Amino acid sequence: MISTPANPTLDRTTIESIVRQIVLQQTRGAANDGRSELVVSTSARHVHLTDEHVEILFGKGHTLTPMKDLYQDGFYAAEETVMIVGPRRRMLPSVRILGPTRPHSQVELAFTDAISLGIDVPVRASGKIEGTPGCVLVGPQGVVELSQGVIRAERHVHMSLRDAETYGVKNGDRMNLKIISSCAVTLEDLLVRA
Incomplete structure (x- = not known):
């Protein structure tokens, strides 16, 4: 039997980690009209x-x-x-x-x-x-x-070796990335980091 505190609290880092794991699990290998999906994020300074x-x-x-x-x-x-x-x-x-x-x-x-x-x-x-x-x-x-x-x-995309294999690219290659949303955009000539 697992004992839990009467009033458990989660800090921001723990919540972000849980959400990240769920998003990754839901998007890994997911099919969308035959297309695999990637999690896309941006990086600040x-x-x-x-x-x-x-x-x-x-x-x-x-x-x-x-x-x-x-x-x-x-x-x-x-x-x-x-x-x-x-x-x-x-x-x-x-x-x-x-x-x-x-x-x-x-x-x-x-x-x-x-x-x-x-x-x-x-x-x-x-x-x-x-x-x-x-x-x-x-x-x-x-x-x-x-x-x-x-x-x-330089604009680039980080991905796992598994994702790189799915998309037919390897570290150092160039690729285009199409983001499908209400404000769709295609980013061209991105450097692959795998």
Whole structure:
């Protein structure tokens, strides 16, 4: 027999996790006139950090704390945030860090964020940061000045290997994605990340 509290409460993270699992279960392999369906989500401004930069910004020995799993297996939004400062000395406070850590730190901004900061930001595939502008990252324990790494992420689609196989694509391929809704749109030439 399972014992439950008389007045159970669920926090936001738990509820989001439950909803995400239900949506994924309902859409995996679902047929809609012979078409498989994907869960589509968007990503706001965020930062990827190296282990070294995590320690500089948050203190020696600190590691990222997973807050919410992302749709791509093994990736998560961390509890930690940083402030981004641009050459105009304008800032974006509380920008979310995504984990796990990476070999090179990188900042992904929207076009309007970059304009506000005074950064002429190129469109690049994630990880392709050579020759890109930098910025300053401010954390509770320190500051990191990036000489490069600020990009506007090229439009892309993350999917599981299973979904990639279903759609006949592989990592690095290009595809079109048609979103069927009351405001239908087709996104063309998306980079596949599987």
